[in-house]
Amino acid sequence: MLKKQHFEILKIIGKESKLSKVAELLNLTERSIRYKIDEINEELGSKKIEIKKREFFSLLTEDDMEKLFENIEENNYIYSQKEREELIILYTLMKKDNFLLKELADKLSTSKSTIRNDLKNLKKILLKYNIKLLQDDKLRYYFDYTEEDYRYFIAIYLYNYVSFDKKYDKIFFADLSYFRKIIYKEIKEEYINEIESVSKRIKKVELNFMDETLNVLVILMVISQKRERKNSNLILENINILENRKEYSQLKKIFPDFANTNLLFITDYLFKISRDEKDVFIKFKNWLDISVAVIKIVRAFEIESKTNLKNMDAFLDEIFYYMKPLIFRTKRKIKLKNSILKDVENLYPTIFNFLRKNFHYLENVIEENISDEEIAYLVPFFYKALQNNDKMNKKAILVTTYKENIALFLKEDIETEFLVDIDKIVTLKNFEQIKDKLTNYDYILTTFNVEEDFLKEIKLTKVIELNPILTEKDIKKLENSGLIKNKKIKMTNLLKVILENSSEVNVKNLVHSLDEAFSEKIYNDIDKNKFSMENFLKEENIFRLNLDSFEKILNVFFELSFLQKDDINDIINKVLNNNFYSYLGFKTGIIFHKFNTKNNQDSIIIAVNEKEIYINSKEINTIILINSTCEVRYRAIIYNFVKLFFQDNSFNFNESENIYNILVKIDN
Numbered sequence: 001m002l003k004k005q006h007f008e009i010l011k012i013i014g015k016e017s018k019l020s021k022v023a024e025l026l027n028l029t030e031r032s033i034r035y036k037i038d039e040i041n042e043e044l045g046s047k048k049i050e051i052k053k054r055e056f057f058s059l060l061t062e063d064d065m066e067k068l069f070e071n072i073e074e075n076n077y078i079y080s081q082k083e084r085e086e087l088i089i090l091y092t093l094m095k096k097d098n099f100l101l102k103e104l105a106d107k108l109s110t111s112k113s114t115i116r117n118d119l120k121n122l123k124k125i126l127l128k129y130n131i132k133l134l135q136d137d138k139l140r141y142y143f144d145y146t147e148e149d150y151r152y153f154i155a156i157y158l159y160n161y162v163s164f165d166k167k168y169d170k171i172f173f174a175d176l177s178y179f180r181k182i183i184y185k186e187i188k189e190e191y192i193n194e195i196e197s198v199s200k201r202i203k204k205v206e207l208n209f210m211d212e213t214l215n216v217l218v219i220l221m222v223i224s225q226k227r228e229r230k231n232s233n234l235i236l237e238n239i240n241i242l243e244n245r246k247e248y249s250q251l252k253k254i255f256p257d258f259a260n261t262n263l264l265f266i267t268d269y270l271f272k273i274s275r276d277e278k279d280v281f282i283k284f285k286n287w288l289d290i291s292v293a294v295i296k297i298v299r300a301f302e303i304e305s306k307t308n309l310k311n312m313d314a315f316l317d318e319i320f321y322y323m324k325p326l327i328f329r330t331k332r333k334i335k336l337k338n339s340i341l342k343d344v345e346n347l348y349p350t351i352f353n354f355l356r357k358n359f360h361y362l363e364n365v366i367e368e369n370i371s372d373e374e375i376a377y378l379v380p381f382f383y384k385a386l387q388n389n390d391k392m393n394k395k396a397i398l399v400t401t402y403k404e405n406i407a408l409f410l411k412e413d414i415e416t417e418f419l420v421d422i423d424k425i426v427t428l429k430n431f432e433q434i435k436d437k438l439t440n441y442d443y444i445l446t447t448f449n450v451e452e453d454f455l456k457e458i459k460l461t462k463v464i465e466l467n468p469i470l471t472e473k474d475i476k477k478l479e480n481s482g483l484i485k486n487k488k489i490k491m492t493n494l495l496k497v498i499l500e501n502s503s504e505v506n507v508k509n510l511v512h513s514l515d516e517a518f519s520e521k522i523y524n525d526i527d528k529n530k531f532s533m534e535n536f537l538k539e540e541n542i543f544r545l546n547l548d549s550f551e552k553i554l555n556v557f558f559e560l561s562f563l564q565k566d567d568i569n570d571i572i573n574k575v576l577n578n579n580f581y582s583y584l585g586f587k588t589g590i591i592f593h594k595f596n597t598k599n600n601q602d603s604i605i606i607a608v609n610e611k612e613i614y615i616n617s618k619e620i621n622t623i624i625l626i627n628s629t630c631e632v633r634y635r636a637i638i639y640n641f642v643k644l645f646f647q648d649n650s651f652n653f654n655e656s657e658n659i660y661n662i663l664v665k666i667d668n
Helices: 004-013 019-026 030-044 062-070 081-091 101-107 112-127 147-159 177-202 211-226 228-233 239-243 246-254 260-273 287-305 312-332 341-347 349-358 360-366 372-376 379-391 404-417 428-434 452-457 472-480 491-500 507-517 550-559 565-576 628-645 659-667
Strands: 049-052 055-058 132-135 141-144 394-400 420-427 443-446 462-465 542-545 581-583 588-593 604-615 618-627
Touching (some): 004 019, 004 030, 019 030, 101 112, 147 177, 147 211, 147 228, 211 228, 228 260, 239 260, 246 260, 287 360, 287 628, 349 372, 394 404, 394 428, 404 472, 420 428, 491 507, 542 659, 550 618, 588 628
Parallel strands (some): 443 462, 542 604, 588 618
Antiparallel strands (some): 049 055, 604 618
């Protein structure tokens, strides 16, 4: 019969192939290792493990391991510390809430001092899941937890051992071998049949979630059903929202045998891990802070890449689409089994390392460390954004001495002929004021003779002189400068034809579908200015003040009829509790609040105060107050202000300058 050392060798040779290293790890001679390998082969009845040139070559199959395990006595297997900790959870937390040290030592055939050391380490691990391991005055160990935390922890524990893509009872020798078999034996009778049953039923429910999300859901449902008597200990928030979710109504239909409290608890899991935008500010009380943190990562990426990413709206949609489940999984310590980390590290090491370095913005907000595996899933989005950026239209500014109508005619002609966005039309006088802020432009197009001194000042951008009415010579000049001829149809022109011939069209969905299906043939000129500051900022809503408190600034907004009197304390309390408030950087705070006055239902107010005031221990002199009815546009608003104030310690509003003009110009 095989002894402990035989199984120690089997465990080690699964990871280490060199004979000398195995001997060193076990503190045995190489000859002794060879003898024990012969004994293992003799037990199997054939030579399944060979040593050639002092290296191990194994042909062991799962059936071979089954044969070895059939005759093993439990006390012949040596558990690692990690395995002992897993078994302690299995024998205590999953079965009873209190136990004695001696009980565990006897159960695991080891010393009390070893178990005591295991419990000390396990105590730290469980605390991360909000489960406390304590001792009473009789030295009896017991657990303290909330019902919700307990259910999630046990679900995560079981998820590590239950395989949904293959047979439930599959044992992976390469994973945990004999130990996994012990775990399976313990959980089979109580959990596996129920998990299999619920898994089959859940397929009848129309749920738009990834497989891993549904696999955790199945286990959570089984645990919840077993814990039905503890439902009174569950604290459920936002029940009215949960009851109106389509997931709740579907689950109620397919699982009528489940208690209503359990169905609400399961719906809450799906609500919090879902990717949709509905009720996002309720799902995450600090969503504004999260949004700012994510956009800071995006902006830092733009700065690092020395570019301004095009099609920002679509890019942020992709990032936030993944971000919501990422945050929930991170908070609940749910680890994805299907990792792409190694591939990402090999293919996109620069982007991965950048994100790993800059994810502290989000980690500080959610107060959790985000795993490399989760970050890896975001890397392809950033890579694709860079690739798409290279394919997008060039960006230009048109400097003219002609009247606006002639300049607009020229702009239209150029954009029709070439893949270029003329972002601004400015006079020569206005151009003088912004010519040191042109790093975002690929071309400067002019309608006047360009002097040599002018060219010396503009180093990074191509300057092209054109006629006020585009000629064949001008077209050739633009083509020779590297601009690509426009073979795309403008989205606005295409939509005009479609809408003239159809009265029932969802324009937003149509634009999205056309953009996605024919991106190489259609130029989407509809959303190109969606993230422009002047789209949501009004000059009359920007104020210079000189006050010594946050409350006094809010009182000014009250006097200007943006707020009601009750709003002032409400905003102050929300800010102090970090609800709908976030710090953008460079002495700037951003606040969302519903304006209850009739005439300001879509407003953004900016107060630039001469004195710095302290809000949440941050020094603030610029306050941006946004009506929460602007929620559908909040990303564009936040992105613009992060772009202005993030990592820019030199930014300032001079007393003599018009704040609105500064904001709009810097944005471009």
